Amino acid sequence: MYFQHIYDKSLAQGSYFIGCQQAGVAAVIDPKRDVDTYLKIAEEQKMQITHIFETHIHADFLSGSRELAALTGAKLYLSDEGGPDWQYEFDHIGLKDGSSVKLGNLRFDVLHTPGHTPESISFLLTDIPASEEPVMLFTGDFVFVGDIGRPDLLEKAAGLTGTQEPGARQMFASLKKFSALPPYVQVWPGHGAGSACGKALGAVPSTTTGYELERNWAFRFEEDEAGFVKYLLEDQPEPPRYFAMMKKLNKINRPLLTEVPAIRELSIDEVNAAMEQGFPLIDTREKSAFAAGYIPGSINIQGNNSFNTWAGWFLDYETPFMLIADPANLDDLTRKLMRIGLDNILGYIPSVQQWEAAGGELEQEPVITLDKFKELYYGEEDIDVIDLRGATEYQSGHIKGARHLFIGNLLNNLHLVSKDKKVVIHCQGGDRATIGYSLLAKHGYTNILNFSGSMNAWLQGGNAVAKAGVTQFVDVRTKEEFAAGHVPGALNIPLQDLSERINEIVDLGNKPVVFYCKSGYRSGLAAKQLKEKGYDQVYNGGGLEEVKALYKNKTVRL
Template sequence: MGFADDHLIPLVDEGLGNSAYLVDAGGGRALAVDASRDLRALYAATRRRGLTVAWAADTHLHADFLSGAVQLGHEFGATVLASAAGHRVFPHRGLADGDEVDLGGLRLRALATPGHTDEHLSFLLLDGDREMGVFTGGSLIVNSAARTDLLGTERTEELARAQYRSLRRLAALPQETTVWPTHGAGSFCSAPPGTERTTTIGAQKQTNALLAAPDEDTFVRRLVASLGSCPAYFARLSERNRCGPAVLTRPPALPALEAERVRALLADGGQVVDVRPAAAFAAGHIPGALSIRLREQFATWLGWLLPDTVPLAFVVGDGQNAEEVVWQAYKIGYERLAGHLAGGMPAWRAAGGAEATTAFVTAGQAPDGPYLDVRQEAEYAAGHVPGALHLELGDLAEHAADAPAGAVVACGHGERAMTAASLLERAGHTGVSVLDGGPAEYAAAHGMRLEAADGGDR
């Protein structure tokens, strides 16, 4: 069969900033590339197109999500395609550099592109002898390259040098070759901001500053300098993916728990995650609950701030989907989900449960005193309130003692700040208030101009 644009279906996870791909290979058979364990969108696409997934390819041992390849093998009998160098312990076809897979007319060629991980492969899709596109995973991404520090800081530079060679190899492909990366904007695997999730080799030669580096040393300096923090759970998932996630024989559920069950869970070392909007949490919540609003980034912050070894109960608000809580948790390996509070906070109050509140203030209502900014380093550097104390949300639990008493906690809008305030309250802080807004609003209300890391005004 010939390959046309509508034969490829991108499946974007906006929260993790990643893309999976479904390729219609003809004859009712499809190839899935870098599919996560949350296969709902992929299943919907196969139903729409009348496809069976015959092959499930992973470009690398993912750190930010559990692979759906094993599940696709169970559901469809798909052959799992992955690097032989990854030493996966479940049934798969191990590929080495240059190996090809016949997709029934189309061909998939493995290209060794280490850097993001040791065993990383890119997959070149060929229609006859024509290079249609390349699935680059965590190698070449739009206007950047994926991070090289996931195997430990002591190997960051070594892997950055491998990444340099891998990008040069990919850049040698024909200019019109489409680039289909896994990591995109919003990914903590080092994708820069932007809306484009695919590109071409030719476009990257013109716009990618890393490809424009005049030599290997410059490339390494630029790449390493771009590395920010990443979620704590990244350290666990590569090995989970090497072993293969457990097959799910039925959709996971989140049972309803009476208030007394939630109290018992807390007493026994479990934790409560309140997924309601920030304003609802502020108005009344279970003491000690962690506020993480159910949104696209929910999995990231769940995996960054809580262990996967304790049972979790959730407080869900009206109109929120408990199924979404489950899938976001499961795709990053959080399976000790005890359930959700039946009846929500009204039921908790009716059962005599203790309740706490948090001040949620506008910029005009916020006091002048200490301002705690919990955004990422790059956000803070781009513009912050003069005199602000900066502690990234991901680091806050370990440094709660450094937070000033009575601080106004702020991020860009208020959601991460409410999470931060819930962490501080759990650590014993009182008098914390959360800014409903961001630094620009606060600065304007208090007669300030934002500062940038270079010392200039914003």
């Protein structure tokens, strides 16, 4: 057997090339879209790719399965599990729980392992000449090293309300199948540390079933399904905006891109004309170079391993965009973009010096040091401090008085950023802050200061942090329902009064707010209403019966 793990650091995504050397045939599991990688391996190993497997309909990258099939003639082996809403809409060989596929002397047995998504499957590999016992399990987004796949993406990213809790319960059941496997089976997951498909993924590429049973938090709940569901769903990172498009494109019959496209160099006149039409100009340089001099209106998304993730937050799939990039980096950047389907690259310019040579004037970003920030922070001038990190990061520790506004939602919440006083933005290490600065500058803000050292510099300087306050429950039922029984300490703001009484939520400061009602429907509407207005620390707790169990006294009566 020949085996090779292919790992894309930019999306923390793993794919696999497995071949039978005796038969000269190979399979690829969960291929990325720039498929020349697999063609090269096949050529080097003198193998023909005949099988292509997918573990599920992916949300975090655009699968290259169909590109690879078009170039090789290989057959697509995809899940037919999950029900009518979760079927691939193009030709393939359908797989169900218990299906078995031969590849020369290798056998892949299919396990239906729903939870992350309803159709998710895992592949159990047996190298028949060596042993009748399984040797490897390819889990996709089912079990990771030290973590498991999140079941909330369908609801949070694709807008399929009411799917996350059933998904979590499916995951709880699927783990029983994993537990029943021999402890020596190697586990090769679809992602590693840095992926948004879980909250605590390990950095090592593989593990074993036995090790995960001992060390993975998901196997500590035993028969406590309710505790498992609660822990799994809480504190998951914000799913990038592009995830919804990936779920769609990976399911439907879409146009194929079978090679990495060449990107055309643009003239400055073309750049100016495109910007006048509203086409984004993405500056991929390092943040300090951007700060030293940038083209007005450009957005700084550094061309590092997070490039495609942040591009997926701020670029859409209809509007062409341009790059400022060193020609030596173009191939890498183009590959990163095509892996999430951002193919609409109008062209590039190699440097900002061309802009200056054509008479353009660069602007500079006001980056401040820790000492300057502390001078402003402790001074008499009224400033606004905005923390652009994720909600979990903010809750774990933040600068006292800083407001939380997640960078991914910044453009939808510009009304929450003052233009009348100094605003200092920061994140954890500065990368998100430079994105935030460039977005705000593009939208006419001239009062923004970037504390680029951010939380890393604040903590290294020995400065204190505050943590989010105790959770405040808000009952959005009617006064009569509230009087009949409610959670101790809960506020009663009936849903129909929420707009008029929104200041009562604002006055809670840094406290996370959990809405509840009778069934979870009204509380879901309340949480949605607040999030649309830019308040990130609001959650739908569901029905009264779900939240009252958190308290020893259950409910209190008036």
